[in-house]
Amino acid sequence: MYILFGVLIFICILCFILFHWRKKRIICKICEIQLQEKVCLLNRIMEPFGFCYSPSQDIITSRVDAWQRKYGYCSLYDKTAVHFSMVFDCEPVYFNYDNRTWMFEFWKGQYGISAGSEIGIYYADRILSPWEYDKALFHSVSDRELLSISMTTFYKGTPLFTAKQPHWWLTGFCPGRCCEPGNLVIHVSITFKCETMMYCFLQSLLQCGYIKCGVTVCDMTACFTISKPCSAQPCCKRCCKARWAQFKNRLFCKLYMWVTKPFECTLDKILYLYYFLPFVFRHMLCMKKNRKQKFHKPPRKERRINGI
16 A cells, blocks of 8 residues: 555656656747747647737737638627637627628627737628628628728727738737726727728718717728727626636636746747647637637647757
């Protein structure tokens, strides 16, 4: 009995030593990799998930060719978001233009262990009646219909990041930061391709409840701020599930910061998770609603190349 107990203690100590040795080895190797090489490596890792890393802002953002593009948008995404640890404010703006109903939607809030914001541009195949908005499937715009979008996200008055790019789904996420959606504000700038489309959008924006003096127009660029959404929010946002989701988000956010505390930069933190705790990396970037999405831990060949 005592021998078995001693063997168990020895195995535990050996596992701890190996675990600590592997951790130190990964940390040292990541520190040795050049910045540009790390950026390319992380972008290659995140490409199947539809995201990339922005070194100038130290954020995760969405790719123009992200796999999410072919699925478009429907209101069910917002209604079920809380089940995937996403708690946010959403502001859909519908308007008719060019014989189609368009929808520009703005999100800000908590996405798992990341705080961030999104802007999506979608359209329906025809002009919809208002009572059809909630059930319709909207398509992502094509490359020739991409609009130049810019957004600056603030947390309690402090700027977090600025994202700017011609896009159909512009996003920005700050891993390791947890906040309530009401504490985030986004300053939005959209450059339209024609005045007709811009004024159709602005008219709908004003009908949603935004004030005219809060919107600035220069040529074909409209600028405005989204703080408290004027649209009715999904019922699930105010239920116990949302509070439970935020509790888990805060807990996992603290765990993320504790595990990755050897590093300060998001780039290094995520690479560290990828090599040291692949299942945590998977949980961070994989959406549960996309169960067909595959994730494979770093292959042995890649680990040998990087000396990990």
